[in-house]
Amino acid sequence: MSTATDTRHMARALQLAAHGLTTTSPNPRVGCVLVRDDRVVGKGWHERAGAGHAEVQALAAAGPAARGATAYVTLEPCSHHGRTPPCAEALIAAGVARVVAAMQDPNPRVAGRGLERLRTAGIAVDCGVLEAEARALNPGFISRMERGRPWLRVKLAMSLDGRTALASGESQWITAAPARADVQRWRARACAVLTGVGTVLADDPALDVRLPGTWRQPLRVVVDTQLRTPPQARLFTRPGRVLIVTASERDPAALRAAGAEVVRLPAAAAGIDLVALCAELARRECNEVHVECGARLAGGLLGAGLLDEVLLYVAPLLLGDGAHGLFHLPGLLRMDQRIALEALDQRMVGRDWRLLLRPRRAAAAAGMGYGATIAGAAAP
Amino acid sequence: MSTATDTRHMARALQLAAHGLTTTSPNPRVGCVLVRDDRVVGKGWHERAGAGHAEVQALAAAGPAARGATAYVTLEPCSHHGRTPPCAEALIAAGVARVVAAMQDPNPRVAGRGLERLRTAGIAVDCGVLEAEARALNPGFISRMERGRPWLRVKLAMSLDGRTALASGESQWITAAPARADVQRWRARACAVLTGVGTVLADDPALDVRLPGTWRQPLRVVVDTQLRTPPQARLFTRPGRVLIVTASERDPAALRAAGAEVVRLPAAAAGIDLVALCAELARRECNEVHVECGARLAGGLLGAGLLDEVLLYVAPLLLGDGAHGLFHLPGLLRMDQRIALEALDQRMVGRDWRLLLRPRRAAAAAGMGYGATIAGAAAP
Numbered sequence: 001m002s003t004a005t006d007t008r009h010m011a012r013a014l015q016l017a018a019h020g021l022t023t024t025s026p027n028p029r030v031g032c033v034l035v036r037d038d039r040v041v042g043k044g045w046h047e048r049a050g051a052g053h054a055e056v057q058a059l060a061a062a063g064p065a066a067r068g069a070t071a072y073v074t075l076e077p078c079s080h081h082g083r084t085p086p087c088a089e090a091l092i093a094a095g096v097a098r099v100v101a102a103m104q105d106p107n108p109r110v111a112g113r114g115l116e117r118l119r120t121a122g123i124a125v126d127c128g129v130l131e132a133e134a135r136a137l138n139p140g141f142i143s144r145m146e147r148g149r150p151w152l153r154v155k156l157a158m159s160l161d162g163r164t165a166l167a168s169g170e171s172q173w174i175t176a177a178p179a180r181a182d183v184q185r186w187r188a189r190a191c192a193v194l195t196g197v198g199t200v201l202a203d204d205p206a207l208d209v210r211l212p213g214t215w216r217q218p219l220r221v222v223v224d225t226q227l228r229t230p231p232q233a234r235l236f237t238r239p240g241r242v243l244i245v246t247a248s249e250r251d252p253a254a255l256r257a258a259g260a261e262v263v264r265l266p267a268a269a270a271g272i273d274l275v276a277l278c279a280e281l282a283r284r285e286c287n288e289v290h291v292e293c294g295a296r297l298a299g300g301l302l303g304a305g306l307l308d309e310v311l312l313y314v315a316p317l318l319l320g321d322g323a324h325g326l327f328h329l330p331g332l333l334r335m336d337q338r339i340a341l342e343a344l345d346q347r348m349v350g351r352d353w354r355l356l357l358r359p360r361r362a363a364a365a366a367g368m369g370y371g372a373t374i375a376g377a378a379a380p
Numbered sequence: 381m382s383t384a385t386d387t388r389h390m391a392r393a394l395q396l397a398a399h400g401l402t403t404t405s406p407n408p409r410v411g412c413v414l415v416r417d418d419r420v421v422g423k424g425w426h427e428r429a430g431a432g433h434a435e436v437q438a439l440a441a442a443g444p445a446a447r448g449a450t451a452y453v454t455l456e457p458c459s460h461h462g463r464t465p466p467c468a469e470a471l472i473a474a475g476v477a478r479v480v481a482a483m484q485d486p487n488p489r490v491a492g493r494g495l496e497r498l499r500t501a502g503i504a505v506d507c508g509v510l511e512a513e514a515r516a517l518n519p520g521f522i523s524r525m526e527r528g529r530p531w532l533r534v535k536l537a538m539s540l541d542g543r544t545a546l547a548s549g550e551s552q553w554i555t556a557a558p559a560r561a562d563v564q565r566w567r568a569r570a571c572a573v574l575t576g577v578g579t580v581l582a583d584d585p586a587l588d589v590r591l592p593g594t595w596r597q598p599l600r601v602v603v604d605t606q607l608r609t610p611p612q613a614r615l616f617t618r619p620g621r622v623l624i625v626t627a628s629e630r631d632p633a634a635l636r637a638a639g640a641e642v643v644r645l646p647a648a649a650a651g652i653d654l655v656a657l658c659a660e661l662a663r664r665e666c667n668e669v670h671v672e673c674g675a676r677l678a679g680g681l682l683g684a685g686l687l688d689e690v691l692l693y694v695a696p697l698l699l700g701d702g703a704h705g706l707f708h709l710p711g712l713l714r715m716d717q718r719i720a721l722e723a724l725d726q727r728m729v730g731r732d733w734r735l736l737l738r739p740r741r742a743a744a745a746a747g748m749g750y751g752a753t754i755a756g757a758a759a760p
Contacts, residue, residue: 160692160721160737161706162542170715295701302698312540316737318682318719320709321675326541329700335550339698341540346733353726357540357696 002129006100009033009040009072010129014102016045016054017074017137022188022209023048023216026285028141032058033072034065034096041065048216053078055087059094067095074134076105076127079114088117098124102134106145139308140191140287149278150191153309154291154298155183156326157352160316163323164295169202171324178350179313183292184211186311190218190290192243192281196297197224200233207292208238219243219286223297225271226250231258245280247272270296274304299328302339307359310341314353386480389413389420389452390509394482396425396434397454397517402568402589403428403596406665408521412438413452414445414476421445428596433458435467439474447475454514456485456507459494468497478504482514486525519688520571520667529658530571533689534671534678535563536706537732540696543703544675549582551704558730559693563672564591566691570598570670572623572661576677577604580613587672588618599623599666603677605651606630611638625660627652650676654684679708682719687739690721694733 010033017031024030024046032054034042042065044057052060055077059066071077077087077099091099099118104127105111115125135142140151157175158164165171173180187193188209195207200222207220217240222229227248229235235242236258244252244260247267255262265280266273281289291301301307312326332338345356390413397411404410404426412434414422422445424437432440435457439446451457457467457479471479479498484507485491495505515522520531537555538544545551553560567573568589575587580602587600597620602609607628609615615622616638624632624640627647635642645660646653661669671681681687692706712718725736 158542159718160542160690160735162538162540163705166713166715168713172715299700310540316721316723318707318709318712318721318739320679320707320712321705322710322712325543325701325705327698327700329698330702332698332700332702333546333548335546335552338539341696341698343696355540359698 002100002126005038006072006126006129009035009070010074010100010102011133012040012043013054013072013074014130014133014137016043019045020047022214025049025191025216025218026141026287028075028138028287030054030073030075032074034058034062034069035072036065036069041069050083053084053087056084056090059090062094068097070098070100071096072100072129074102074137076101076103076110076112077114077118078105078107078110079117080109086114086117088114091118092121092123096123098126100129101125101127102129103127103131106142108145138287140289143308144282144285144287149282149306150286150289151308152194152278152289152291152301152306153186153190153311154293154301154307155186155311155313156298157313157315158326159319159323160314161318161320162326163319164326165202165324166319167322167324169324171203174315174317174319175313175352176315176350179315179352179354182349182354183313184209187218187290188214190288191286192219192221192284192289194221194223194281194289194291194293196293197222197226197228198294198296199292200224200229200235202294204234205292206234206238208240217241218290219284221245221281221289223272223277223293224248225267227252227255227262229255229260231255233258236260245272245277270300274300274306278306295325295328298326299330302327302359303329303331309344310355310357310359312355312357313349314355316351385418386452386506386509389415389450390454390480390482391513392420392423393434393452393454394510394513394517396423399425400427402565402594405429405571405596405598406521406667408455408518408667410434410453410455412454414438414442414449415452416445416449421449430463433464433467436464436470439470442474448477450478450480451476452480452509454482454517456481456483456490456492457494457498458485458487458490459497460489466494466497468494471498472501472503476503478506480509481505481507482509483507483511486522488525518667520669523688524662524665524667529662529686530666530669531688532574532658532669532671532681532686533566533570533691534673534681534687535566535691535693536678537693537695538706539699539703540694541698541700542706543699544706545582545704546699547702547704549704551583554695554697554699555693555732556695556730559695559732559734562729562734563693564589567598567670568594570668571666572599572601572664572669574601574603574661574669574671574673576673577602577606577608578674578676579672580604580609580615582674584614585672586614586618588620597621598670599664601625601661601669603652603657603673604628605647607632607635607642609635609640611635613638616640625652625657650680654680654686658686675705675708678706679710682707682739683709683711689724690735690737690739692735692737693729694735696731
């Protein structure tokens with residue numbers, strides 16, 4: 001049975017978990033607080049793959065004080081040997097009296113076995129405290145475990161009249177500096193940054209994270225059906241890996257020489273099979289994927305029901321109706337086919353508006369409750 | 381010399397003036413408070429053309445208590461015989477000791493003569509208390525007097541991806557009921573509602589005000605270069621006048637029989653000469669003109685620098701890039717030609733966002749300071 005005290009300590013564990021927002025990839029963000037006699041005796045969070053899990057950090061901080069304590073952990077402690085030994089065993093060995101978890105681990109290798117192991121060892125176990133908030137902290141990890149695909153968030157910057165670029169392709173810059181800096185933080189939390197070759201050819205973006213102190217670069221992925229990415233692209237001039245996904249049979253030697261990994265995926269009517277693309281990214285342990293692309297790829301992902309979130313920056317400018325739109329949706333012909341979105345967050349970033357939205361269809365298809373996901377609407 | 385007390389009483393007079401928001405056309409909205417020994421002894425506001433001015437209403441309410449009082453009035457008292465006798469004379473006759481005006485009357489028939497008449501009669505006069513707020517209450521009247529043209533506010537309803545209608549023309553409804561009800565209040569405050577024949581043919585709108593208690597209908601104006609408005613249009617089924625503005629030489633007998641007034645104006649490259657249209661509306665004493673139209677007329681007005689405000693409703697929907705845009709701006713080809721807007725107000729109306737913006741160019745051209753106009757950003 002959980003109490004207000006449990007909620008309070010779990011909220012602290014969630015705050016700790018968020019320290020790992022940009023660094024835990026491909027692992028989930030996890031925080032842990034050890035409490036004895038309502039006093040925090042140890043806390044920890046997972047920082048990066050291969051480093052200690054949150055529970056292990058908290059136990060190390062608590063030392064002997066962990067004996068008889070309650071452990072608040074934002075995700076079920078693991079029961080399997082991964083890069084590190086199982087945390088369930090570490091909690092048992094430390095003599096913890098009770099474990100409160102926010103949610104069960106959706107990883108099929110854990111999936112309740114961690115909690116079961118604790119119970120078998122005579123430890124009191126509760127699960128589900130601030131579960132919605134804990135799920136909102138790891139939409140990508142949960143999506144990959146539960147749906148076998150990453151959580152796709154498309155970032156778009158548009159004028160007030162819904163245009164992302166002029167007819168000439170010119171698009172720099174629609175939003176002002178504060179909005180562009182904000183985008184860096186969203187890139188930083190993603191496991192991968194995805195774009196289309198059209199954007200590479202038009203804008204030649206680097207797509208890397210340029211925040212101070214960055215040591216982990218997301219994988220940069222280019223959807224390039226015909227293998228048109230130039231080996232001179234700025235993508236290859238910045239640190240971090242580049243993956244080119246293609247349906248072409250052409251020899252990718254020049255791109256490989258430039259530093260790209262090139263993989264072939266099945267073709268579909270409008271280019272790459274996007275479902276296969278998402279499966280490939282999940283196979284590569286991508287949780288959240290940050291998408292920056294043009295109307296064609298954005299429309300393709302939206303139309304395929306693969307888009308989970310829309311991060312939209314709106315600049316107080318007009319570009320006119322000759323300019324490029326947000327989403328290419330050739331099948332949308334009647335008003336009853338319009339795609340409804342749910343707004344999760346809206347704010348000013350400098351002189352621009354920032355909206356975070358979810359396509360209702362995608363959310364429904366994903367079986368993700370709105371209440372759950374809005375509650376912790378994670379902003380970077 | 382004005383004081384905090386003056387500001388407080390003038391603020392009350394401005395509140396009173398706003399009671400006439402939808403009814404004073406073609407007159408300005410004006411309020412008046414009579415104060416003696418810091419006690420309000422009379423108040424009034426102008427309700428409709430032909431009815432008593434605010435000062436006369438306040439004097440009638442005060443009776444003998446007006447003697448020795450200070451009159452706070454949001455616009456310089458008139459000095460000329462219009463539909464009613466001059467208010468300056470009424471204030472003098474009532475024995476008022478001091479008059480505080482928010483602003484001088486921009487009407488060239490007054491233009492300081494009212495204040496001068498008061499001073500000549502030995503009354504203490506101050507002018508300029510809450511002037512910015514007073515100007516914001518009557519953007520249309522001031523525009524007509526100072527620029528010889530009405531204040532044009534275009535209302536647009538768009539999807540999140542900047543579309544006002546599907547390629548088929550289907551547009552009902554993008555916004556939800558609360559936003560559509562809000563539009564009624566903006567129509568109600570206008571002297572005229574302006575549209576293009578394309579909108580009449582596509583949507584067959586009635587464009588009337590359907591708020592409870594409405595007794596004044598704005599003039600409805602259709603820009604119809606080729607005289608294509610059908611005499612069966614819903615426009616003609618509702619109370620209120622309809623004006624068709626055309627460049628066609630065709631016989632408008634059928635439209636006149638349907639109840640329309642038809643006037644010819646000079647043609648320009650893209651249709652009617654829009655500067656001539658604005659002059660014609662000013663000649664007809666239109667202060668604020670509420671525009672509901674498609675991308676072509678909206679783009680024409682914006683391109684001609686005639687658009688003063690954009691009232692934009694944004695629905696959380698996607699319609700795709702095959703749909704119609706907001707502004708047809710064929711000359712906008714380079715990023716440095718983009719049109720910047722200033723946001724005056726933003727809020728939720730039901731599930732939709734409402735933004736009130738001003739094109740920076742138009743505002744600059746009109747010589748209207750932003751500080752002044754933002755301060756009292758009049759919402760209905």
